[in-house]
Amino acid sequence: MTETRNGDEAEPRPAEARAKSFQAVREAHRNELAEDYVELIAELISQFGEARPVDIAARMGVTAPTVAKTLDRLAREGLVARAPYRSVFLTPEGAALAEACLRRHEIVVRFLVRLGLDPETAEKDAEGIEHHVSERTLELLRDFADQT
Amino acid sequence: MTETRNGDEAEPRPAEARAKSFQAVREAHRNELAEDYVELIAELISQFGEARPVDIAARMGVTAPTVAKTLDRLAREGLVARAPYRSVFLTPEGAALAEACLRRHEIVVRFLVRLGLDPETAEKDAEGIEHHVSERTLELLRDFADQT
DNA sequence: ATTACAAGTTAGCCATGTCTAACTTAATGC
DNA sequence: GCATTAAGTTAGACATGGCTAACTTGTAAT
Ligand SMILES: [Mn+2]
Ligand SMILES: [Mn+2]
Ligand SMILES: [Mn+2]
Ligand SMILES: [Mn+2]
Numbered sequence: 001m002t003e004t005r006n007g008d009e010a011e012p013r014p015a016e017a018r019a020k021s022f023q024a025v026r027e028a029h030r031n032e033l034a035e036d037y038v039e040l041i042a043e044l045i046s047q048f049g050e051a052r053p054v055d056i057a058a059r060m061g062v063t064a065p066t067v068a069k070t071l072d073r074l075a076r077e078g079l080v081a082r083a084p085y086r087s088v089f090l091t092p093e094g095a096a097l098a099e100a101c102l103r104r105h106e107i108v109v110r111f112l113v114r115l116g117l118d119p120e121t122a123e124k125d126a127e128g129i130e131h132h133v134s135e136r137t138l139e140l141l142r143d144f145a146d147q148t
Numbered sequence: 149m150t151e152t153r154n155g156d157e158a159e160p161r162p163a164e165a166r167a168k169s170f171q172a173v174r175e176a177h178r179n180e181l182a183e184d185y186v187e188l189i190a191e192l193i194s195q196f197g198e199a200r201p202v203d204i205a206a207r208m209g210v211t212a213p214t215v216a217k218t219l220d221r222l223a224r225e226g227l228v229a230r231a232p233y234r235s236v237f238l239t240p241e242g243a244a245l246a247e248a249c250l251r252r253h254e255i256v257v258r259f260l261v262r263l264g265l266d267p268e269t270a271e272k273d274a275e276g277i278e279h280h281v282s283e284r285t286l287e288l289l290r291d292f293a294d295q296t
Numbered sequence: 297a298t299t300a301c302a303a304g305t306t307a308g309c310c311a312t313g314t315c316t317a318a319c320t321t322a323a324t325g326c
Numbered sequence: 327g328c329a330t331t332a333a334g335t336t337a338g339a340c341a342t343g344g345c346t347a348a349c350t351t352g353t354a355a356t
Binding site for chain 3 (some may be wrong): 174200201202212213216231
């Protein structure tokens with residue numbers, strides 16, 4: 001029958017629009033790790049003057065080889081620069097991405113706290129939510145957070 | 149040096165707490181596909197009386213073999229029941245998960261719309277956000293959405 | 297009853313992201 | 327300076343989630 005519906009009932013939501021939503025989520029997930037890494041690397045550099053794989057690993061909650069493999073990928077993508085046994089640097093492109101991600105992250109956290117969430121949970125939820133917030137939504141979150 | 153800091157500056161955020169946030173995100177992502185599938189299957193069943201792989205594929209925006217493989221995994225996990233060349237059913241466990249996901253999905257969408265987002269973007273963002281919202285956060289979103 | 301086509305399955309490829317085990321290099325402390 | 331130890335790398339395994347190509351099954355129309 002191939003999803004025949006009688007004509008007068010309201011179309012719940014077109015299949016293609018649905019598909020676009022899921023595709024957007026998958027797209028966000030493809031960028032997610034890169035975003036979290038560059039954001040963290042920027043923070044480590046500003047905090048300690050350098051970003052070492054061991055510190056990245058501790059904060060990401062993964063093992064050193066996982067970090068190594070991911071950093072190789074980010075280097076391939078032009079977001080970080082590295083040399084064997086040295087700490088990691090951001091390319092200009094990576095630094096720009098980090099900056100944008102940091103801003104977005106902070107808006108989401110501020111919003112959640114303003115909503116009434118404790119800061120610890122706000123940080124936790126924000127870490128996932130941030131990657132799925134459209135430009136328009138981010139504006140709305142910022143406006144809400146900035147309310148007097 | 150291993151991240152030595154002089155003692156009087158405020159600890160920005162402990163590495164282990166950071167790690168827990170990222171681990172929670174990874175955990176959410178492991179459950180995500182199952183949640184989206186059972187939710188969609190429940191919808192298709194209530195709408196058409198059955199959930200066919202071809203309709204799932206159209207709405208998830210993936211190919212038929214991808215759906216087949218995923219459904220096999222969900223069957224292994226006890227969330228769906230299926231027989232070759234037939235449509236898909238939810239186990240009681242799968243139906244319960246679908247119900248919970250549907251409720252959560254609707255709260256997130258209602259919240260975003262109430263914030264001022266257009267319904268289409270609300271659906272798109274909600275599809276990702278829903279998986280990263282803690283119990284406490286969900287309550288806050290519901291309260292906000294329910295405000296007079 | 298045949299046939300033609302849509303739906304479903306199977307096999308196999310690939311990238312990602314995690315891990316452990318084993319090895320190499322760099323830094324630190326005598 | 328040398329030995330010890332911490333950090334980093336490499337190799338290889340495994341699960342996931344996507345794909346295409348090729349095959350099988352079911353069904354609907356003639
Ligand atoms: Mn994040
Ligand atoms: Mn996500
Ligand atoms: Mn979803
Ligand atoms: Mn959903």
